[in-house]
Amino acid sequence: MNYHWNWQIFFEPNPTGSGTYLDMLLSGLALTIKTALTAWIIALVFGSVVGVLRTLPSKVAGWIGFCYVEFFRNMPLLVQLFLWFFVLPELLPRAAGLWLKQMPNAPFWTASIGVGLFMSARVAVQLAAGIASLPRGQKQAATALGLTTAQTYRYVLLPMAYRIILPPLTSEFLNTVKNTAVAITIGLIELTGQARAMQEFSFQVFEAFTAATIMYLLVNIVVVTGMRFLERKVAIPGYIAGK
Amino acid sequence: MKRLLSIGFALAAALGAAEAGAQELTGTLKNIKETGTITLGHRDSSIPFSYLDDNQKPIGYAMDICYKIVDAVKKELKLDKLEVKLNPVTSSTRIPLLANGTIDLECGSTTNNAERQKQISFTNTHFLTASRYVSKKSSKLNSIDDLKGKAVVSTAGTTNIKQLTEANAARGLNVNIIPAKDHAEAFLMVETDRAVAFVMDDILLASLVAGSKTPDNYVISKDAFSKPEPYGIMLRKDDPAFKKVVDAATAALYTGGEGQKIYDKWFTQKIPPKGLNLNTPIAAELKNEFAKPSDSPDPDSYK
Amino acid sequence: MLGSFDFDVIRRSLPYLFVDGMTFTLTLTALSALGGLVFGTLIALMRLSGFKLLGRIAGLYVDFMRSLPLVLVIFWFYFLVPYIGQWLTGASRPISVGAFASSLITFIMFEAAYFSEIMRAGIQSISRGQPAAASALGLTYAQSMRYVVLPQAFRNMLPVLLTQTIVLFQDTSLVYVLSIPDFLGAASKVAQRDGRLVEMYLFAAVVYFTISCLASFGVRRLQARIAIVR
Numbered sequence: 046m047n048y049h050w051n052w053q054i055f056f057e058p059n060p061t062g063s064g065t066y067l068d069m070l071l072s073g074l075a076l077t078i079k080t081a082l083t084a085w086i087i088a089l090v091f092g093s094v095v096g097v098l099r100t101l102p103s104k105v106a107g108w109i110g111f112c113y114v115e116f117f118r119n120m121p122l123l124v125q126l127f128l129w130f131f132v133l134p135e136l137l138p139r140a141a142g143l144w145l146k147q148m149p150n151a152p153f154w155t156a157s158i159g160v161g162l163f164m165s166a167r168v169a170v171q172l173a174a175g176i177a178s179l180p181r182g183q184k185q186a187a188t189a190l191g192l193t194t195a196q197t198y199r200y201v202l203l204p205m206a207y208r209i210i211l212p213p214l215t216s217e218f219l220n221t222v223k224n225t226a227v228a229i230t231i232g233l234i235e236l237t238g239q240a241r242a243m244q245e246f247s248f249q250v251f252e253a254f255t256a257a258t259i260m261y262l263l264v265n266i267v268v269v270t271g272m273r274f275l276e277r278k279v280a281i282p283g284y285i286a287g288k
Numbered sequence: 289m290k291r292l293l294s295i296g297f298a299l300a301a302a303l304g305a306a307e308a309g310a311q312e313l314t315g316t317l318k319n320i321k322e323t324g325t326i327t328l329g330h331r332d333s334s335i336p337f338s339y340l341d342d343n344q345k346p347i348g349y350a351m352d353i354c355y356k357i358v359d360a361v362k363k364e365l366k367l368d369k370l371e372v373k374l375n376p377v378t379s380s381t382r383i384p385l386l387a388n389g390t391i392d393l394e395c396g397s398t399t400n401n402a403e404r405q406k407q408i409s410f411t412n413t414h415f416l417t418a419s420r421y422v423s424k425k426s427s428k429l430n431s432i433d434d435l436k437g438k439a440v441v442s443t444a445g446t447t448n449i450k451q452l453t454e455a456n457a458a459r460g461l462n463v464n465i466i467p468a469k470d471h472a473e474a475f476l477m478v479e480t481d482r483a484v485a486f487v488m489d490d491i492l493l494a495s496l497v498a499g500s501k502t503p504d505n506y507v508i509s510k511d512a513f514s515k516p517e518p519y520g521i522m523l524r525k526d527d528p529a530f531k532k533v534v535d536a537a538t539a540a541l542y543t544g545g546e547g548q549k550i551y552d553k554w555f556t557q558k559i560p561p562k563g564l565n566l567n568t569p570i571a572a573e574l575k576n577e578f579a580k581p582s583d584s585p586d587p588d589s590y591k
Numbered sequence: 592m593l594g595s596f597d598f599d600v601i602r603r604s605l606p607y608l609f610v611d612g613m614t615f616t617l618t619l620t621a622l623s624a625l626g627g628l629v630f631g632t633l634i635a636l637m638r639l640s641g642f643k644l645l646g647r648i649a650g651l652y653v654d655f656m657r658s659l660p661l662v663l664v665i666f667w668f669y670f671l672v673p674y675i676g677q678w679l680t681g682a683s684r685p686i687s688v689g690a691f692a693s694s695l696i697t698f699i700m701f702e703a704a705y706f707s708e709i710m711r712a713g714i715q716s717i718s719r720g721q722p723a724a725a726s727a728l729g730l731t732y733a734q735s736m737r738y739v740v741l742p743q744a745f746r747n748m749l750p751v752l753l754t755q756t757i758v759l760f761q762d763t764s765l766v767y768v769l770s771i772p773d774f775l776g777a778a779s780k781v782a783q784r785d786g787r788l789v790e791m792y793l794f795a796a797v798v799y800f801t802i803s804c805l806a807s808f809g810v811r812r813l814q815a816r817i818a819i820v821r
Contacts, residue, residue, distance in 0.1 A: 048387070048674065060450055060453050060454050060457070061453050061456070061457055062453075062454075062456075062457025062458070063457075115804060115807075116800075118803075118807075119761075119799070119800045119803035119804045119807065120761070120796055120799050120800050120803070121761035121762065121764040121765075121775070121799055122761075123764045123765055123767060123775065124764060124775060124792065124795055124796050124799055125796075127779075127788075127792045127795075127796075128792060128793070128796055131480075131788045131789070131792055132788065132789050132792050132793055134480070134482075135480065135788070135789045136789070143481055146480065146481055146482045147439070147481065147482070149439075149464065151439075151482070152466070219657075219658070222660075223658075223659070223660040223661070224660070225660075226660030226661075226662040226663060227660075227662055227765065229662060229768070230469070230767065230768060232441075232466040232467055232468065234467065237660055237662050237663045237666070238467070240663070240666075241380060241444070241666065242444070242467070244380070244384070245379075245380050245444060245445040245449075245450075246450060248383060248404075248406075248407045250384045250670050251670070251671070254663065254666060254667050254670075257663060258659060258663065258667075261658055261659050261660065261663070262655070262658050262659075264658075265654075265658035315684065319684060319687075323687075327687060327689075332770060332780055332783070333783060333784065340780060340784065343607075344607050344611065344772070344777070344780065373689070375689065375690055376690070376769075376770040376771060376772070377770065378769075378770045381669070381670075381769060381770070384669075384670040385669070385670070387685075388670055388671070388672075388673040388674060388685045389673045389677075389684060389685035389686060389687045390669075390673060390687055390688060390689065390690075390693070391687075392687075469768070469770070470770065470783065472783035472784060473779075473783050476783060476786060476788060479786065480788075500786070501786060561784075
């Protein structure tokens with residue numbers, strides 16, 4: 046392979062004046078994690094609301110939940126990010142659009158919200174499935190005890206459902222981390238973006254991508270290990286995971 | 289027996305000679321001969337060097353030069369037919385794609401500098417341009433220092449974004465640099481007020497402004513981030529045989545006056561798709577270079 | 592703002608968007624799904640085979656691919672595939688692969704990791720008695736897989752496989768990062784040339800949405816039918 050390898054490149058100074066190329070990649074990693082966490086909070090909040098809506102007895106609520114999920118699931122994430130970033134500000138009144146566009150960190154917020162809402166549809170599906178998987182008796186018992194619907198969800202159904210769906214939520218969180226990479230198309234310089242910038246500045250394509258790959262693998266390993274620990278901690282006695 | 293032996297020797301010699309003849313072709317030339325194809329890398333929006341017309345076909349000044357090179361390669365290899373494949377590249381993918389053999393020539397607006405010459409080669413210079421920025425007149429940005437603390441866009445993978453990054457660090461401008469995929473996208477960011485300025489080679493900026501909906505609203509800076517730097521068609525490094533053919537083809541084109549004709553076609557006449565006229569007559573430096581073609585990365589050598 | 596909405600730019604670019612862009616997207620989706628399914632099934636068989644080493648390699652491959660963002664994988668392959676071709680064929684120089692072939696290889700390799708998990712679940716859903724009965728009838732391992740296990744696994748998993756194909760259809764839009772004219776790439780080229788981001792991106796969104804919705808609707812109906820048959 047006639048490619049000029051140079052693994053020393055990581056310790057050479059980068060042109061941004063902020064240290065070495067390795068520092069550049071690490072700052073990308075930090076931004077990836079920050080964006081993923083913000084997006085994940087949004088995904089959990091919206092996903093929970095919509096997931097609950099889908100399981101409520103009300104037909105209207107179920108229909109709203111269904112539409113929400115279909116809307117966010119049937120468009121590529123890239124197209125959704127373009128809609129938030131390029132289209133939305135143009136459809137707003139001029140002043141509001143301008144404010145949105147000139148917000149510092151616009152790519153970060155757009156990516157967090159865009160990825161967050163995209164993932165929220167998947168969280169909603171998982172949560173609705175988790176609630177549906179609970180024995181019907183639980184809901185009936187709660188009603189018999191005189192709990193309101195809100196109380197039933199708050200004290201009975203949700204605490205159980207979240208613990209049951211913890212494993213699929215782990216993989217959805219990992220998907221969130223990966224999906225933040227799509228945001229390089231709207232100018233977010235996260236890990237993949239920094240790897241590409243390093244390639245452009247230093248011409249060392251494969252070193253840059255190798256380092257980014259290793260960093261993604263590490264994030265994966267850390268998250269999976271941490272979540273396994275958490276799963277064991279919160280496992281429900283009597284369920285398969287609970288022993 | 290003697291006769292047989294001598295025939296054997298003659299045969300061996302003939303075979304050896306044939307083999308040597310085949311070995312003369314190396315690298316890209318050999319590949320082109322074997323596959324009967326040559327792949328040109330083109331850009332989406334490097335107007336008027338390499339961009340897509342109304343039918344999404346790549347056209348432009350650099351494309352015309354490349355087709356001349358293709359003719360020369362065809363003649364050199366004595367091929368009846370040479371298929372030309374086109375592959376889109378961006379500023380950030382062009383060098384890896386050239387290195388990995390996806391494209392054989394990059395026909396666009398690539399700045400020839402010493403750093404890049406460590407990775408790839410350039411043929412004779414086809415343009416000279418300096419790095420500046422475009423902004424809306426209404427934002428009243430009169431110098432590079434006025435960019436302080438603002439959002440500025442540039443195209444990822446260009447020398448311009450690197451110069452902006454370096455100036456940002458050296459002068460403490462605290463500019464928020466947004467990388468864009470291609471020039472058109474970057475310019476749209478200024479047009480839609482997402483960034484206040486777009487740092488790029490001035491000729492590309494002028495073309496984008498001329499092609500915009502309201503050309504009068506924009507101004508290109510007097511301040512430059514660099515001296516006028518040369519543009520070259522890129523080819524793979526360490527392929528002297530191919531470079532020789534390409535250099536000879538471009539040198540003949542430029543010294544023979546045809547280069548000037550192609551230049552005039554794209555820079556002083558109406559060009560597709562909108563019938564724009566860039567009104568940029570050939571500069572004295574480029575005219576000198578056309579008389580004495582050079583692939584030097586040193587801006588000062590073109591004075 | 593909507594007053595200045597230019598429908599004409601969409602109408603004018605329809606041939607380019609669909610004849611060039613959508614054809615690229617659909618061809619890439621179909622061939623990647625097919626290739627991903629074949630390769631994914633092989634990986635699933637490796638994982639379920641008795642050979643520990645083979646199973647581990649396949650498992651590592653799946654975990655590796657699933658931890659990486661598709662965008663990064665797309666970059667990797669676009670730059671790396673020609674060198675792999677050179678290495679495989681022993682050529683003196685990298686093999687020119689081209690945008691479509693490179694994207695196809697990328698998606699096959701990437702999606703295989705996801706398809707293999709689906710096929711693994713499908714194969715595991717077949718009761719153990721069946722391959723046992725097949726081998727009792729004198730069928731070889733290959734024959735029992737080919738004629739007994741895989742057809743059923745495939746059939747059981749068809750809705751999931753199709754849903755994954757819809758995801759794949761949406762994911763192909765990411766070749767945009769390489770400036771390849773798939774449907775979204777074509778739309779963005781027109782959008783940027785004419786300064787009509789709003790129209791083109793909204794139109795692209797509607798097209799992707801309509802196709803994905805119709806396809807998911809079809810999958811749901813299929814699922815209902817299969818459910819009754821079982």
